[in-house]
C-alpha cells in the first residue's frame with residue numbers, strides 16, 4: 001500500500017460578484033431560469049488587476065500554512081488549468097519562484113479541463129512516489145471570464161473564476177487514492193479554440209450532449225473508484241462533485257442512492273469554475289468543519305476533453 005493524505009487546503013477567490021440579476025441586464029435571461037436549470041445564484045469574477053497567478057498564490061499560501069508545510073518540503077507542484085496567465089512559463093514555474101520552492105521541484109501545468117484537479121492528484125501521487133521530498137502542492141485554478149462570451153446566454157451564466165489548492169503527503173503506509181481517469185475525445189460539444197484559431201476565443205458548449213455525458217459517466221466513475229478501493233458508499237464521509245450543474249449532481253446522487261447530506265456543494269455561489277471547482281469546494285468543506293481529520297472524501301470531476309476523473313482522499 002502507498003498513497004496520499006491531505007494536510008491542508010486553501011482558496012483564492014476573486015473580488016467581483018456577478019449575480020443572476022446582473023446577467024438579466026446583460027442578456028435575455030432571468031434568475032428563475034438560471035437557478036432552476038443550474039442551481040447557480042452568483043459566481044465570482046476577477047476584477048481588473050486580479051490574475052490567475054495571484055489566485056493560485058493566495059490558495060497555495062493558505063494551503064501550505066494550514067498544512068504546516070514549508071516550501072523546502074514540496075517535491076511536486078502541479079497546476080490544473082485551461083486559462084493560465086501565459087502559455088509559457090507554466091503557472092507552476094511562476095509559483096516555484098514566488099513561493100520559494102526548491103529548483104528541483106517538479107513544476108508544470110496540466111490541462112484536463114474540469115477533471116484537471118483530480119487528474120493532477122493522480123499525477124502527483126505517481127510523481128511523489130519517485131520524489132525525494134514527499135509533499136505535493138496541487139492546485140486547480142481558472143479565470144474563465146477570459147474565455148466567456150458575455151453575449152451568449154447559453155454559456156455566460158454558468159462560469160466563474162477562482163483557485164483551490166491542496167497540500168498532500170505521499171507515504172508507503174498511506175492509502176492509494178484509487179484514481180479512475182477517463183477520456184472520450186470530442187472536439188465538438190465543449191471546446192475553446194484557443195491560439196490555433198486566433199482571438200477572441202470563447203467557450204463553445206452544446207449543453208445537452210454534455211449533460212447526457214455527465215449523467216452517464218459520473219455515477220460510473222464513482223462506482224469504479226469504490227470498486228477499486230474495495231469500499232462501499234457507507235465508507236465515504238463526503239462526495240465532492242465538480243460543480244457544473246446541480247441537476248447533474250442530483251441525478252448522480254439519485255442513481256447511486258447516495259445520502260444527499262454527504263453531497264452538498266457550493267455551486268450556488270461559485271458557478272462552474274472548471275479545474276478550480278473540486279478544490280474550492282474541498283476547502284470550503286474543510287473550513288466549515290464538514291470534513292475533518294481522518295475522514296474520507298471521494299472527489300469526482302468531468303468536462304472538456306471529454307474527460308472524467310474520480311479519486312479518494314483521506315484527511316491526515
Ligand code: COA
Nearest residue numbers: 029030033037114153154157207208210211244245302303
Ligand atoms: N436564460 C434563458 N434561457 C436560456 C438560457 C439562459 N441563460 N440559456 C439557454 N436558454 C434557452 C435556450 O435558448 C433554449 O431556448 P429554446 O427552447 O427557445 O431554443 C432553452 O433555454 C432550453 O435550452 P437548453 O440548452 O435545452 O437548456 P438545458 O435545460 O439543457 O440547460 C444547460 C442548459 C447548459 C444549463 C445544461 O444543458 C447543462 O448544464 N449542460 C451541461 C453543462 C455542463 O455540465 N458543462 C460543463 C461540463 S464541465
